[in-house]
Amino acid sequence: MTSTTTGPPTGPATAPAPGAAPAGTRIAREADDGVVATVRRGLALSPLMRRGLTGTLVLGVVATAGRVVVPLVASRAVDEGIGGPGGPDPSAVLTVALLGAGVVLLTAVLSYAVNRRLFTATEAGLAELRTTAFRRVHDLSALTQGSEQRGALVSRVTSDVDTISTFLQFGGLLLVLSLGQLVVVTIIIGVISWQLLLVVVACLLPAVLLGRALQPRLSRAFAEVRARVGRVLGGISETVVGADTIRAYGAERRTQGRVDTAVEDQRQAQVRAQTLVATSFSAGVLAAGLVVAAVVVVGAWLGVSGGLTLGQLTAVLLLVQLLTGPVQQLTEVLNELQNAVAGWRRVLALLDTPVDLADPGPAGRDLPPGPLDVRVEGLGYAYPGGPPALSDVDLDLPAGTRVAVVGRTGSGKTTLARLLVRLQDPSAGRVLVGGEDLREVRSASLRGRVAMVPQEGFLFDGTVAENVALGREGAGRAAVEEAVADLGLRPWAAGLADGLDTRVGQRGEALSAGERQLVALARARLADPDLLVLDEATSAVDPALDVAIGAALERLMAGRTSVTVAHRLSTAERADLVVVVADGRVAQTGRHAELVDAPGPYAGLHRAWASQLDPAAASPGAAGGTAGTAAPVGGSGA
Numbered sequence: 001m002t003s004t005t006t007g008p009p010t011g012p013a014t015a016p017a018p019g020a021a022p023a024g025t026r027i028a029r030e031a032d033d034g035v036v037a038t039v040r041r042g043l044a045l046s047p048l049m050r051r052g053l054t055g056t057l058v059l060g061v062v063a064t065a066g067r068v069v070v071p072l073v074a075s076r077a078v079d080e081g082i083g084g085p086g087g088p089d090p091s092a093v094l095t096v097a098l099l100g101a102g103v104v105l106l107t108a109v110l111s112y113a114v115n116r117r118l119f120t121a122t123e124a125g126l127a128e129l130r131t132t133a134f135r136r137v138h139d140l141s142a143l144t145q146g147s148e149q150r151g152a153l154v155s156r157v158t159s160d161v162d163t164i165s166t167f168l169q170f171g172g173l174l175l176v177l178s179l180g181q182l183v184v185v186t187i188i189i190g191v192i193s194w195q196l197l198l199v200v201v202a203c204l205l206p207a208v209l210l211g212r213a214l215q216p217r218l219s220r221a222f223a224e225v226r227a228r229v230g231r232v233l234g235g236i237s238e239t240v241v242g243a244d245t246i247r248a249y250g251a252e253r254r255t256q257g258r259v260d261t262a263v264e265d266q267r268q269a270q271v272r273a274q275t276l277v278a279t280s281f282s283a284g285v286l287a288a289g290l291v292v293a294a295v296v297v298v299g300a301w302l303g304v305s306g307g308l309t310l311g312q313l314t315a316v317l318l319l320v321q322l323l324t325g326p327v328q329q330l331t332e333v334l335n336e337l338q339n340a341v342a343g344w345r346r347v348l349a350l351l352d353t354p355v356d357l358a359d360p361g362p363a364g365r366d367l368p369p370g371p372l373d374v375r376v377e378g379l380g381y382a383y384p385g386g387p388p389a390l391s392d393v394d395l396d397l398p399a400g401t402r403v404a405v406v407g408r409t410g411s412g413k414t415t416l417a418r419l420l421v422r423l424q425d426p427s428a429g430r431v432l433v434g435g436e437d438l439r440e441v442r443s444a445s446l447r448g449r450v451a452m453v454p455q456e457g458f459l460f461d462g463t464v465a466e467n468v469a470l471g472r473e474g475a476g477r478a479a480v481e482e483a484v485a486d487l488g489l490r491p492w493a494a495g496l497a498d499g500l501d502t503r504v505g506q507r508g509e510a511l512s513a514g515e516r517q518l519v520a521l522a523r524a525r526l527a528d529p530d531l532l533v534l535d536e537a538t539s540a541v542d543p544a545l546d547v548a549i550g551a552a553l554e555r556l557m558a559g560r561t562s563v564t565v566a567h568r569l570s571t572a573e574r575a576d577l578v579v580v581v582a583d584g585r586v587a588q589t590g591r592h593a594e595l596v597d598a599p600g601p602y603a604g605l606h607r608a609w610a611s612q613l614d615p616a617a618a619s620p621g622a623a624g625g626t627a628g629t630a631a632p633v634g635g636s637g638a
């Protein structure tokens with residue numbers, strides 16, 4: 001479990017019908033939509049990217065037209081200024097040259113404007129896309145998020161969006177303008193000389209056809225690259241997070257080997273994709289060289305035979321430069337497009353993943369005011385592809401009761417706890433809190449009234465106070481101090497290097513495990529829920545801190561309904577009701593005193609706990625386990 005005091009994530013979709021199986025618990029597969037459909041969907045999702053696009057296109061077309069004017073101006077300079085009927089005319093050449101210079105200047109200014117408008121719009125649109133994708137990650141349940149390595153999931157919001165950015169800023173408009181330039185230049189060459197047009201088409205067509213034929217292979221190659229980049233990031237982030245464990249077991253070489261394999265796989269995929277890129281690019285270069293040579297030869301021949309003036313030949317040669325540029329750029333841009341489309345598909349797949357914990361929104365219901373009771377009816381849950389983790393669970397927990405859930409490890413206690421706070425939806429049956437089916441409760445209401453403290457509370461890199469403040473939106477310093485004081489934690493906080501302003505480090509690593517628990521408890525106190533679900537920590541802490549945690553827990557649970565996944569039998573002893581879970585079913589319910597001598601798994605659990613505290617006191621058949629006051633109940637026995 002990764003989050004501390006928490007309610008369910010929100011999402012835009014409607015709630016599934018009660019009793020329905022949980023919705024998708026995997027990130028959706030990438031759709032096989034074509035390039036145009038993918039780009040269209042991607043742009044539709046980023047309205048800011050399209051803002052002002054028409055204006056940018058118009059400016060781009062004008063700038064392109066400016067480029068085409070230059071060869072025509074040069075043609076006039078040659079034919080009328082230099083080779084005119086009255087001999088060379090310097091003033092005519094000057095006029096034409098000034099005109100050309102003006103056009104070149106205007107083209108440069110327009111190009112700057114086009115680029116500026118383009119990157120401003122695309123950056124805004126991409127930021128929007130990143131935010132939307134990030135929100136979706138948050139809307140998905142931990143189970144769905146867990147279906148993909150964390151780093152790979154992050155790559156969908158980061159590096160995959162970067163591929164789109166690279167394409168849009170350098171390629172998108174170029175693609176449109178290059179195509180436009182190709183068409184305009186081809187027409188003008190045709191008007192000047194149809195024979196030269198035939199030469200140009202004959203030289204460029206094979207390169208264009210080859211580029212086209214390579215597109216499907218490029219598409220597959222770049223999809224593979226994106227997937228492998230995700231795997232590398234997933235592998236690296238896992239080894240960074242688990243660095244201590246890796247070091248402790250001397251597993252550096254083994255884990256490094258896995259990352260190395262992922263890196264090597266990515267290298268191979270990149271090489272395959274870039275080989276295709278190089279092929280299409282080289283075909284473009286070859287065609288460009290060929291077309292210039294062919295136009296010079298055929299143009300000279302046409303000139304000699306009187307079908308073409310020197311100015312026209314000059315114009316066609318300059319125009320050919322405007323053709324070969326776009327042909328080469330197009331091959332590059334189309335490659336970038338394939339990379340971007342592969343990235344876009346991965347981002348879109350993330351956005352297509354259904355929100356499995358949908359917030360019913362305004363149509364939903366609010367939890368009733370006052371203490372909350374919990375009723376569980378025919379509850380069943382199976383993890384994707386696994387056997388039932390819980391079956392036919394029925395429970396009635398009156399408001400204000402203190403409930404301890406005990407059982408062997410893997411019996412289903414945490415699963416039950418997660419269902420009670422709607423971190424997962426049941427596969428069968430329902431959970432009613434305050435009489436309301438959790439799937440029909442607006443998440444804002446649920447979040448405000450129901451909180452969960454997981455075994456390992458997640459702390460963010462910040463101060464103790466900032467981490468406690470996460471418990472309630474808008475909580476100020478006074479509220480944080482009050483929550484800490486309320487749990488009797490003032491002396492502990494005062495003993496920290498900088499009190500509540502002590503920095504906890506990444507994931508709270510600068511605090512001890514026990515101190516992290518205290519921060520999580522203070523956070524829950526600040527949230528002030530009416531239903532508190534606790535997954536008791538199993539890690540042993542020093543006795544003084546253990547006493548502080550015990551006392552804080554007592555104060556935290558007072559006056560509210562609490563369900564504790566108990567790993568210490570002392571918690572069960574003090575509970576109003578003990579729920580014994582065995583193999584995903586409720587085996588026994590009752591008070592500790594009623595259950596301890598009754599037939600059933602609880603007596604075995606108790607014996608195991610007693611043997612851990614005092615082996616001599618245990619009965620002969622009792623199972624052993626780790627010693628210590630925080631010895632887990634569920635680790636043995638039963």
Ligand SMILES: Nc1ncnc2c1ncn2[C@@H]1O[C@H](COP(=O)(O)OP(=O)(O)OP(=O)(O)O)[C@@H](O)[C@H]1O
Pocket residue numbers: 143383384386389407408409410411412413414415416634
């Ligand atoms: N994310 C998951 N994906 C697949 N199976 C899971 C997942 N989480 C738990 N399980 C399985 O569900 C069953 C119940 O697990 P659960 O965590 O609820 O047990 P538990 O009683 O809380 O155990 P513990 O006391 O060790 O925390 C186990 O068989 C476990 O392997």
